[in-house]
């Protein structure tokens with residue numbers, strides 16, 4: 001197993017940080033909340049108020065002197081920020097990077113670091129063409145399914161959204177090739193996790209079954225640790241910025257933006273350990289400050305569903321939402337996130353769960369049910385699709401009936417010896433986990449689940465709580481019995497008549513890895529054993545992070561409400577309205593656009609004219 005496979009399994013917390021280059025290196029990002037913290041306290045801990053400059057997030061009163069000056073200020077130090085910093089520097093601009101956390105790299109540093117780049121050089125070299133028109137259709141269909149129509153101009157999408165997708169197709173591969181040429185990021189095809197029909201080459205796209213996907217293998221790339229310095233994007237790009245004279249100032253939180261009389265952004269105000277500082281940006285400012293999940297108030301107000309956690313780092317509280325609002329920016333995609341599922345009890349302990357998340361529920365004799373004992377979807381659908389079932393609103397009952405879900409498996413799964421990247425949270429047979437609830441019979445399992453729910457009753461995190469109604473229905477055991485009976489019959493025939501489990505390439509590649517999978521009619525499904533013990537893990541919905549914010553144009557320029565760019569202001573990555581809309585195109589679907597639009601932002605920022613500050 002590669003380091004990145006390892007890191008995806010455990011959430012990447014083991015990803016090394018090559019730190020000599022950073023000014024204030026400290027331990028892991030701070031900010032987790034104690035076990036059993038009630039919702040309100042958790043929300044407060046997770047939402048440090050942004051301290052605006054003299055009450056203003058955008059000020060036209062310029063400082064009498066600047067503490068530092070540079071051409072381009074880049075805010076953040078994740079993939080988007082590094083892509084912008086490298087590109088602007090390569091174009092000849094002087095650049096300073098400002099990072100709020102003590103530890104640089106953001107969520108990117110603790111991620112799997114896969115980036116999805118259509119039409120990339122490595123897939124082309126392997127003889128796998130990725131035709132433009134089909135790739136754009138694939139992305140458009142998934143990003144805006146409610147609007148998509150292949151017969152319409154711009155495929156039925158709003159023109160700007162179509163243009164962003166087309167720009168991503170046109171620029172992603174150019175950006176990655178440029179980073180390679182400059183020695184800033186060396187890429188290789190993301191290796192398969194083990195059960196891909198394409199062997200060692202790659203895993204399939206998450207929606208490889210759609211007819212628009214004409215190039216389902218090889219779009220996912222990852223940093224090549226054998227050629228670059230370190231195995232993550234921030235490691236490799238950080239080494240490059242180090243060598244090329246780009247200071248990265250950690251514990252520097254941008255709290256506001258200065259504008260000159262012409263409305264151009266000309267500098268930032270920064271909170272540092274030594275007080276406030278004003279840094280002038282002669283040409284431009286690029287924001288790459290990540291999403292807003294860790295601000296519970298923003299998550300409650302903007303996101304389309306209740307969540308218990310996010311796997312973004314604690315400093316991703318959406319500061320650019322506040323600053324963008326003050327600057328009069330247009331907003332987009334605010335209700336969307338990169339959705340994920342995680343162990344509920346850990347979510348209740350910490351709203352920032354950068355490690356132990358559930359990418360692909362493990363096991364063949366395994367189902368995920370709601371409190372009524374009903375399955376809610378194919379358990380083997382990728383996380384972004386599967387996790388949205390937590391938000392289903394049940395009109396007659398007036399409740400989120402799937403808010404908490406129950407991953408139930410039998411002893412055959414518990415005793416399966418396979419060490420698979422996505423085995424978590426099912427422990428290996430000689431291991432144990434406090435997250436696993438067990439019972440010798442279905443009745444005993446249900447009683448133990450109820451007791452466990454009672455033990456966390458009243459607790460909450462981000463925008464959801466274990467309220468009085470989160471408990472198993474009175475007839476849970478009976479209905480679960482019927483569910484298991486149906487599931488067993490589907491497993492025998494190999495056809496899941498309810499949710500088509502195992503019917504798409506990714507479900508097999510990631511969902512079939514048990515010792516006996518080759519003997520099964522459907523490699524993702526086996527009948528449950530007639531006798532216990534049976535096991536359960538409680539699941540809650542969460543995000544990888546959000547993907548809404550100020551809108552940008554194809555040049556990564558932030559747009560004012562009047563439709564014009566705010567002069568000198570750029571954004572990329574999770575802090576702006578994502579070109580992906582509601583989609584998760586495939587593994588690497590968040591970092592691919594972050595790199596592409598970071599590259600565009602860096603290029604355009606460096607080419608800006610110098611702004612007047614008198």
Ligand SMILES: Cc1cc2nc3c(=O)[nH]c(=O)nc-3n(C[C@H](O)[C@H](O)[C@H](O)COP(=O)(O)OP(=O)(O)OC[C@H]3O[C@@H](n4cnc5c(N)ncnc54)[C@H](O)[C@@H]3O)c2cc1C
Pocket residue numbers: 008010011012075076077078079080081098099100101104105106107108109110111112113114115116252253254255288289290291311312313315316317318319320338353354355544545572573574575587588589590591592594
């Ligand atoms: C375990 C895990 C695995 C993942 N695997 C993948 C994967 O393989 N592929 C993929 O595409 N995605 C993956 N993701 C998601 C991905 O990590 C994020 O979507 C991505 O890193 C976001 O990048 P970004 O550049 O937008 O922001 P981030 O990497 O989150 O960086 C934002 C930075 O801005 C800083 N910041 C915030 N506010 C301020 C401020 N006011 N001033 C200064 N700095 C500020 C933050 O401290 C942070 O360092 C994964 C996530 C996790 C947690």
